[in-house]
Amino acid sequence: MANGVVYLVGAGPGAPDLLTLRALRIIETADVLVYDRLVSEPILALAPTGIPRLDVGKQPKCHPVPQDEINQLLVRLAARYARVVRLKGGDPLLFGRGGEEAAHLTQAGIACEIVPGVTAAQGAAAASGIPLTQRGCASSLRFLTGHGRNDSDLDFDWPGLADPRTTLVVYMGLANIAFISEQLLAQGRCPSTPVAAINNATMASQRRLIARLDNIVEMAQAARFEGPVLFIIGEVAGLSLGSVSTQIENVRTVRHAI
Missing domain, CATH: 3.40.1010.10 (Tetrapyrrole methylase, N-terminal domain)
Known part of the structure; x- marks a missing residue:
C-alpha cells in the first residue's frame, strides 16, 4: 500500500x-x-x-x-x-x-x-475592532511567541520592539507577560502604551481587557482568564473601530486608566 x-x-x-x-x-x-x-x-x-x-x-x-x-x-x-x-x-x-x-x-x-488558516492575530484584532496597523499610528507589525522553545527564556530584539510605531502581537503570552512588559518598559516603551488582552478570540466566550503596559500584569491576573490569551501592544490597542459584543466587565474602568 x-x-x-x-x-x-x-x-x-x-x-x-x-x-x-x-x-x-x-x-x-x-x-x-x-x-x-x-x-x-x-x-x-x-x-x-x-x-x-x-x-x-x-x-x-x-x-x-x-x-x-x-x-x-x-x-x-x-x-x-x-x-x-x-x-x-x-x-x-x-x-x-x-x-x-x-x-x-x-x-x-x-x-x-x-x-493556510486565519491566524489568531487577525481573528482577535477583527473580533475586537482593533486595527493592527493604522496610518499615522502604527506603520509596522511584529508577531512574537510568548514562550521559548522547551520553555527557555525569551531572547528578542527588545530595543527594536520598543519602537512606539510598531504593533506587537504576543501569542501564548499569559505566562510571560510580566517579563515581556518589564523588558519593553526597560527599553523605553511608554508606560501608558495601550495593551489589549483577548481571551478565546472569535468565540462566544470571548473576553477583552484593555489596560496599560505598566498595569497589564495586574489587570490580566485579576481577569482570571481561562483559555488562550493573545496580547496586542501598541497605540492601535486603544482604538476600537467596530462594535465588540463580548467584553470583560471592567473594560470601561481599565480604559479610563489609559
Whole structure:
C-alpha cells in the first residue's frame, strides 16, 4: 500500500465559520484526525463520525506528546490512512510547528500539503475592532511567541520592539507577560502604551481587557482568564473601530486608566 497524504490544516482562531473552504473540505473527508489543544469543539465536530481522533495538544510547561513523537506519529499514520489531517489552531506555519512537521514528512518520503488558516492575530484584532496597523499610528507589525522553545527564556530584539510605531502581537503570552512588559518598559516603551488582552478570540466566550503596559500584569491576573490569551501592544490597542459584543466587565474602568 502506498503512503497517504498528510494535510497540515489551519483551523483558524476558533470560530468554525472562519475556516477556509479548502480546510473545511479536507476536514470533512479525513480518514484520521490529529489535533492540537486550541482547535475548538465545533471544528472537531466537522470531521466524519467514527474516524480515529488523536489529541496531541500541548500546554505551557506540559507537553504530553513531544514534538518528535508527533512527527513520527504522522509518518506511521500515513502508512495506514489515505488522508491524514493534522489540524492546528490558527495558521500551521505561524508558531504552529508546521514547518518542522512538513520537513520531517518530506524527509520520510510522505506527501504533505499545507492549508493556510486565519491566524489568531487577525481573528482577535477583527473580533475586537482593533486595527493592527493604522496610518499615522502604527506603520509596522511584529508577531512574537510568548514562550521559548522547551520553555527557555525569551531572547528578542527588545530595543527594536520598543519602537512606539510598531504593533506587537504576543501569542501564548499569559505566562510571560510580566517579563515581556518589564523588558519593553526597560527599553523605553511608554508606560501608558495601550495593551489589549483577548481571551478565546472569535468565540462566544470571548473576553477583552484593555489596560496599560505598566498595569497589564495586574489587570490580566485579576481577569482570571481561562483559555488562550493573545496580547496586542501598541497605540492601535486603544482604538476600537467596530462594535465588540463580548467584553470583560471592567473594560470601561481599565480604559479610563489609559
